[in-house]
Amino acid sequence: MRINVDWDRCTGMGMCESLAPDVFEVDDDGSLILHTEEISADQEAEVREAVAACPTEALSLEGPIDA
Amino acid sequence: MTHLVVVGASLAGLRAVEAVRRDGFDGEVTLVGAEEHLPYDRPPLSKEYLAAEECPDPRYREEETFAGDLDVELLLGTPASALDTAARTVTVGDRTVSYDGLVIATGAHARTLPGTEHLEGVHTVRTLDDAIALRAALRGGARRLTVVGAGFIGSEVAAVGRKLGLEVTILEALETPLARAVGERMGRALTHLHRRHGTEVRTGVAVEEVLSADGRVTGVRLGDGTEVDTDVLVVGIGARPATDWLEGSGLTIDDGVVADETLAAADGVYVAGDVARWPNALFSDVAGGTMRLEHWTSAADQGGRAARHAVDPAAAKPYETVPYFWSDWYDGRVQFVGIAPDDGDEQIEVVAGDDAQGGPFTAIYRAGDRIVGALAVDMPAEVMKYRRLIGARKTWGDALELAEQRRAQRAAKAQQAAQQAGEQRGEGA
Ligand SMILES: Cc1cc2nc3c(=O)[nH]c(=O)nc-3n(C[C@H](O)[C@H](O)[C@H](O)COP(=O)(O)OP(=O)(O)OC[C@H]3O[C@@H](n4cnc5c(N)ncnc54)[C@H](O)[C@@H]3O)c2cc1C
Ligand code: SF4
Numbered sequence: 001m002r003i004n005v006d007w008d009r010c011t012g013m014g015m016c017e018s019l020a021p022d023v024f025e026v027d028d029d030g031s032l033i034l035h036t037e038e039i040s041a042d043q044e045a046e047v048r049e050a051v052a053a054c055p056t057e058a059l060s061l062e063g064p065i066d067a
Numbered sequence: 068m069t070h071l072v073v074v075g076a077s078l079a080g081l082r083a084v085e086a087v088r089r090d091g092f093d094g095e096v097t098l099v100g101a102e103e104h105l106p107y108d109r110p111p112l113s114k115e116y117l118a119a120e121e122c123p124d125p126r127y128r129e130e131e132t133f134a135g136d137l138d139v140e141l142l143l144g145t146p147a148s149a150l151d152t153a154a155r156t157v158t159v160g161d162r163t164v165s166y167d168g169l170v171i172a173t174g175a176h177a178r179t180l181p182g183t184e185h186l187e188g189v190h191t192v193r194t195l196d197d198a199i200a201l202r203a204a205l206r207g208g209a210r211r212l213t214v215v216g217a218g219f220i221g222s223e224v225a226a227v228g229r230k231l232g233l234e235v236t237i238l239e240a241l242e243t244p245l246a247r248a249v250g251e252r253m254g255r256a257l258t259h260l261h262r263r264h265g266t267e268v269r270t271g272v273a274v275e276e277v278l279s280a281d282g283r284v285t286g287v288r289l290g291d292g293t294e295v296d297t298d299v300l301v302v303g304i305g306a307r308p309a310t311d312w313l314e315g316s317g318l319t320i321d322d323g324v325v326a327d328e329t330l331a332a333a334d335g336v337y338v339a340g341d342v343a344r345w346p347n348a349l350f351s352d353v354a355g356g357t358m359r360l361e362h363w364t365s366a367a368d369q370g371g372r373a374a375r376h377a378v379d380p381a382a383a384k385p386y387e388t389v390p391y392f393w394s395d396w397y398d399g400r401v402q403f404v405g406i407a408p409d410d411g412d413e414q415i416e417v418v419a420g421d422d423a424q425g426g427p428f429t430a431i432y433r434a435g436d437r438i439v440g441a442l443a444v445d446m447p448a449e450v451m452k453y454r455r456l457i458g459a460r461k462t463w464g465d466a467l468e469l470a471e472q473r474r475a476q477r478a479a480k481a482q483q484a485a486q487q488a489g490e491q492r493g494e495g496a
Contacts, residue, residue: 012447013393013402013447014402014447014448014450014451015364015391015451017451017452018389018391018404018451018452018454018455018458021452021455025448026447026448026451027447027448028446028447028448028477028480029447030400030447030448052082052367052368052371053364053367053368055110055363055364055367055393057127
């Protein structure tokens with residue numbers, strides 16, 4: 001499963017980081033760093049929370065979950 | 068459970084219907100909204116929507132999405148007027164809608180200055196229609212903007228006014244703006260942001276009378292008799308929960324609909340968003356009682372939770388959260404996570420930057436031995452790291468340790484950047 005970031009929408013709000021810090025981090029200049037694009041099964045729950053929590057709806061998931 | 072009814076078709080209501088459909092709920096879903104508009108995003112209404120040359124479309128979803136993917140019946144344009152929890156019905160216009168599970172997500176209405184509602188040039192900012200009217204007013208040749216109330220929304224409108232080249236004055240009743248939201252010291256720090264950008268902030272003043280001529284606002288008279296002339300008057304004095312329609316319903320209403328820790332207000336009735344008051348167990352040891360938030364994130368979150376609980380009450384779990392809001396002032400961003408205990412400023416420590424001139428800075432808040440809050444101005448990398456600590460009920464010592472780590476990281480980064488710049492200069496020579 002992959003994370004998609006709509007870079008035009010993301011405003012560096014950081015909700016995603018507070019829920020899934022291994023995957024998302026906001027840099028000092030407010031830009032979002034993705035530590036990984038592929039999501040493993042044990043990360044799925046918190047990444048889904050992060051997707052739902054993004055105030056700009058910049059995040060989405062696609063593809064099947066890898067075993 | 069066959070019919071979920073959601074009253075209030077905004078953020079919390081939208082997330083409610085989306086959440087249960089995503090979970091595979093196959094009963095009937097009805098979304099009732101007082102406004103004609105499809106659900107839309109409110110935060111831009113006091114920011115980009117007023118400032119940008121082209122208005123961004125604030126609607127969350129297209130109409131087809133509701134009828135199609137979501138299979139939701141939309142009842143827009145007429146408010147619900149009554150709730151009968153015994154018969155399990157909601158009255159909408161001349162219809163009586165039966166529910167098995169109900170989500171109340173009616174949000175809040177902007178407070179107004181009594182008697183000024185029909186004056187031209189007087190605005191509140193809560194709805195899309197409000198924003199359309201204010202946008203036209205700010206761009207229609209107005210020279211002076213006066214904002215009553217130095218809260219977050221009023222401050223954002225003031226910032227937009229400056230951006231559009233208007234003379235802007237903020238009138239605030241309290242001695243320190245935002246003291247209740249972020250504490251006295253941080254309230255003062257945020258006020259510097261206004262002054263730095265040429266907005267006049269007058270604190271500790273009472274609006275005695277709104278002055279008008281020919282049905283149009285011309286200014287305000289303050290408690291001390293002085294008059295402030297204005298072309299546009301924005302009233303930003305907060306919001307009151309939309310609970311009028313619940314009178315006589317038997318629900319407990321006390322500045323919001325009071326619910327238990329699972330967001331249940333009565334059998335089969337759950338609440339979400341700006342209208343909801345519930346005990347947030349995360350802070351029960353440091354701030355007893357219930358809280359009501361007026362933040363995007365909690366409205367979105369609670370909408371989903373409340374709806375899941377409404378369709379499957381047996382699986383309802385306590386809802387706890389670390390509150391989060393942001394606010395965009397001038398070209399900067401203010402972010403706050405957690406709660407601001409009202410025990411005074413010794414509970415606050417500035418861990419990065421300097422608050423004396425209004426930022427950039429990061430401050431953290433303490434209650435008992437816990438970190439309970441963090442505020443940042445123009446330091447987007449900081450607050451969310453503290454949000455995790457707050458959610459995990461970490462100690463003040465843990466927070467100071469993180470602050471130290473972050474200091475070291477920032478210093479290393481700055482040194483690296485300086486070195487690189489030095490090397491580039493070396494190459495260039
Ligand atoms: C101008 C503005 C700027 C904001 N900026 C920020 C920000 O920067 N950051 C942040 O975190 N938060 C911000 N917020 C707060 C955030 O938008 C709200 O917390 C969020 O909209 C709450 O969603 P809600 O669905 O609970 O209520 P609301 O958005 O208030 O929606 C409630 C809906 O219910 C409808 N309704 C009311 N009564 C009835 C009835 N009887 N029957 C049917 N429908 C009814 C209303 O018409 C409304 O459409 C801002 C809010 C405003 C107004
Ligand atoms: S929460 Fe959304 S806007 Fe914020 S950094 Fe993450 S993706 Fe970007």
